[in-house]
Amino acid sequence: MDPYRNPFAPGAGSRPPELAGRDIILEAARISCGRAINGKNARSMMLLGLRGTGKTVLLNEIGRNAEKQGLLVSRVESPEGESLARLIYPEMRKVMRSLSAVDAAKQIATRGLKGLRNFAAIFKIEIAGVEIGVEHEPGLADTGELQYDLPELFILIGKAAQAAGRGWLLLIDEVQYLSEADLSALIVAMHRISQEGLPVLLVGAGLPQIARLAGEAKSYAERLFQYPAVGALDTVSAGQAIEKPIIEEEARIAPGALRAIVERTQGYPFFLQEWASVVWNNSDGPEIKAADVDQSYDETLALLDAGFFKVRIDRLTKSEVQFVKAMAQLGDGPYAMADIAQAMGRTQKSLGPARSNIISKGMIYSTDHGYIDFSVPLFAEFMRRQG
Structure with a gap:
């Protein structure tokens, strides 16, 4: 069939054409964001799952939904060996500058920018362009201890957002790469936010050990976050993720062909997208048959072995x-x-x-x-x- 009309998206973090089986997680995030911006207590979230289950896709979707609800959204990915201070400083600065343009929040946000300047200096963060007219404020976010300085900045962002009638959502991917000290500081900051009832939320994503690591860092982390599991799709959702995009392109897939893809991929989203994409390109159409699926299996495996799997073993x-x-x-x-x-x-x-x-x-x-x-x-x- 026409490769230009191929609806499937097997790229890393690419949104699939049909985001099936994740409604409960997305709705929980929407509710938390809505409660936060309306001044109600809201729980942050840590998405837990293996590679290729669509955690990054969910983070991005949660972010898009939050923006529609009026929250300012920051997206970062934690690489190995990078400090949390360097990772989120640029995002905090962008949020503070945005809030400083709102009259009702200007005074708080300007103080926050002073704190950020101290923070950048103490953590030796190089910045392109210095805030003009922003002076240091001694004693504000300048201890050099992230567990003390980060909560101060988060609270200032939260108060400025509250004054502006907005909220702030921080999305962090690959949370497992944060150091123990950085994860602990992040949890402390979110705990303070929760105690103050400010409109700041964190949605993180990472491997299954994050729940244990968070609990080891701070015992109250279990109560602070929701920990939804992002796993393989059930049979119905996996089938929907494949069949609906095909129908929307005015094509069909035979029941046996659909069943084979769902069963042999075990419902894992990335594998579903990869195999369905190959099958589409190899099928004469307008109906994808079981023979098309079988003939595309070896090519799909070769693509997965050379890409998805190999990049990991090479490390x-x-x-x-x-x-x-x-x-x-x-x-x-x-x-x-x-x-x-x-x-x-x-x-x-x-x-x-x-x-x-x-x-x-x-x-x-x-x-x-x-x-x-x-x-x-x-x-x-x-x-x-x-x-």
Whole structure:
């Protein structure tokens, strides 16, 4: 069929044509944003899920909805090794400057800009362009301790937003890459916001260990956030995600063809989009048949192996590759560290550094004490295909 009309979007973070099966999460976020901007207590949110489940897509959709509700929205992604201070400073500055243009919020926002200038100086953040006419205010966000300075700035943003009749939504992707100290400071800041009842919300997204990491950083984090799981789509939602865009392009898909895609991808959104995209391009149409799906399987696997999977295995050292190979040869996870050690002829203690490094690279995560699993769906199958 015509590739120019191919409705599917297998790119990283690309919004699929049909965002199926996520209504509950999107509605919860809409309610929180609506409550916040109306002066009601609202809970922030941490989206938890494996790679390729659509967390980034959901973050972006939540942001778009929040903008329609009148909130100022900031989007950042946490790369490995970057400090939270450097990551969100530019966003806080943009929000403060925007609020300073509103008469009712100008005084508070101007004070916030002073605090940001102190913050940038103390954390050695280089900025292009200095705020003209903004002086330092000694004692405001200048301790050099993020757990003290960040809450001060968040509260000033919240008060300025409240005065302006607005709200602020901070979206942070890849939360698992934040350091323990930075995550703790972020949680402290949101706790203060919650206590003050200010219209500031955080929606983060990351791997499943985020809930545990947040709880370890601050015990009250469990009550501060909602933790919706973003996993594989159920059979109905997965089918809807494939069939509806095809029908909207005035084409059809046979029930057996649809069932094959849903079952063999196990409902994981990225894989659904990838396979459906390949099938569309390879089908003569106007109906996609089961034979079209079967004939497109090898090409889809090759694309996934060369892209989605390979970019992740390439980040590992040779010894780390051996570690994940041993995991995959044990079958599908979760995997007991004792079994991995036995398979490799090593002690669990000697594998500790490799385990820690692979977790820090976001390839595996701890599912329970003594157990780990891949953070990438179907990764064990990929490793077994490599021989």
